Amino acid sequence: MGAQSRMTLFFIFRRWRRALLLVCLLLTAPAWSADILLTAAEDGAGVQAFTQALARQRPEDQVSFVPLKDLPAPSQLPPGTRLILLDLPGLDWRLQDDQGPPTLVLRISRLQARQRLGTTHPAKISLLWSDPPLARQLKLIANILPQAQRIGVLYGSDSEFLLPELREYAAPMGLQIVPQRWDNISDSRPLQNLLKNSDVLLGLDDPQLYNPKTVKNLLLSSYAQQLPLVGPNAGFVKAGSLASTYSDQADWLDVLDRLLDHPPANWPRSVYPQHFKVVGNPQVARSLGIEQVDEAAVAARLAEGEKRP
Known part of the structure; x- marks a missing residue:
């Protein structure tokens, strides 16, 4: 052969x-x-x-x-x-x-x-x-800090694409987004500038900006200005931010259960969990002279608001 x-x-x-x-x-x-x-x-x-x-x-x-x-x-x-x-x-x-x-x-x-x-x-x-919906976080701020109008937002090259969406959600609520780019986390001047021009900071789930290396500077700087930080997630609330919305395992199981009940052809391209919770930091609230967040009541109000068209 x-x-x-x-x-x-x-x-x-x-x-x-x-x-x-x-x-x-x-x-x-x-x-x-x-x-x-x-x-x-x-x-x-x-x-x-x-x-x-x-x-x-x-x-x-x-x-x-x-x-x-x-x-x-x-x-x-x-x-x-x-x-x-x-x-x-x-x-x-x-x-x-x-x-x-x-x-x-x-x-x-x-x-x-x-x-x-x-x-x-x-x-x-x-x-x-996995990150909290921007609209939900803004509504959280409106619920627990009704006097806050200027929403300071630190962003980087990775998170800049979220700003137009954030402005879109903020406008109907009468809120002003005050963006500040922060490329060099070793330079505190952008952070200090933002704190001077904001009523509250809203943290984006950007690990380049919110991480173990920046947490101390972020929190101490905001405390010094008596300015609360909301978000970027439940873990950061434990570290010292005021509050955040989040979804836990039960919420993820719920959304999976609903999706798996439908043919894959009907699955959405992307989705946030419908069910969620609110976590607050009582010690931070006391330090800032802010009323303690009633987690269950605030979550219920936010959920009710999302049900309405």
Whole structure:
């Protein structure tokens, strides 16, 4: 047999072997062929607890978790799979293959999506935002600080794209957005300038600006001016900001449950959890001479406002 014939047989064998492997994978129904498949790069206790909670919430479905490293290419997953990604490595893996199954990306921030997707939005991928909605945060300010009119907003190159949306939401509420770019976090002058021209600071969920290195300067500077900081998230409230809206595991399970009740073709391109909570920092409120935030009452008022057209 000539060399060319042997080479032809070799390629035919390789293709046949791949096809046979794919058929075997589909017929033997391994763990990753579950109806609802969750995956992440890390398989920690929190991930397992979330998977178990979703399985309890949807007893009629087959729910399973498989570490990302154990999955084939997205296009090799059974077409009926509904895929839920729990971290950014999972999204990076999914974006490598545009033939994968319908996918829900859980707890991704607007900035993270912008950095990975730009202004595009791949088909069959739905994003469930983790950062608090800008409109909701503005309404929180209006509820707990009704005298505040000038909303100071620090932004950087990554978060600048949020400013037009923020202004759009603020205008009907009679609020003025006072933006201040902060490129060098070692230089406090932009922050000090913003504090002098604002009634309250609204933190954007931008880790370049709000992080362990900047938290002390941000909070001490705002305290010195007797100016509250709202947001950017629940974690920052524990560190010393006044209040924020947030969604917890129960809220994420609720939005997943509602989405999974519908065909993937009807999933929205992106969505915030409908249910949420408010967290306040009583010590900060006392220090600033502000009435303590009634978390349940404020959350109820905000939720009622969102129900009205």
